[in-house]
Amino acid sequence: MSLPSTFDRDISRRIKDLRDALDITPDELAKRVGCTPEEITNYESGSGEVPVSYLYALAKATGVDLTALITGSEAKLHQYCLVKKNQGLAVTRRKAYKYQALAYRFNRPSMEPFLVTVPPREREELEFNHHAGEEFIYLLEGRLELLLGKDVVVMNPHDSLYFSSTIPHAMRGLDGKEALFLDVIN
Known part of the structure; x- marks a missing residue:
């Protein structure tokens, strides 16, 4: 560690x-x-x-x-927030995933969109997470396996998933490749 x-x-x-x-x-x-x-x-x-x-x-x-x-400083924009390609705020909060915050310049958004990259890994290496709220995932690239409680969901590009974030969940890229998706937390 x-x-x-x-x-x-x-x-x-x-x-x-x-x-x-x-x-x-x-x-x-x-x-x-x-x-x-x-x-x-x-x-x-x-x-x-x-x-x-x-x-x-x-x-x-x-x-x-x-x-x-x-x-450490508050976002200033109130009308709209444009984030150009690869300009999201890198948020290295979980070592297992790579996050880019996409609304970080907007003051107090009612939802938080992220661009998330999940590497491939063995199922035994997965760490479960749960939190209040709901989550929406739209898969852009790769294949993604999500463990939602006891259920296993496999997503392909352009599949979407909406779920209660209170369900313990973990994810990994499949086929030895990273998965890239849009994640909206509310």
Whole structure:
């Protein structure tokens, strides 16, 4: 396991500072965001990575802009936000996937779109995640296998999937190749 980066530690500090500023206990926040108090304490410790799904749930539960949690400064645009090809905000929150935030310049969006790249891996290597809300995936390239609880879903380019993010889920690229998809979290 690699040591957390300065980026990881900065995010951990910001989320702890936010909870302290709002005078919310880990137990209270856990109820709001749909995780355990232990997970919150772990995320705030700076000892590991913080999942994008947690950051999104935290932003939504506290009314703070997701971009502010990630970068330390709030997005400014209110009318529209154009992000050119390959110009999304790189969010290296989960080592298993590569994220690009696509609405990071828009102030307090009601949903968060990401461009996500998932590498191929063995099923035994998968890490399950769950969080409050719903998720929409539109597969652009490659083939993607999603484990949703006990179900297995295989997606091909231009397939889409909408699901409750409370279901434990994990994913991997198939055929020895990465899968690229549009992911919208709400």
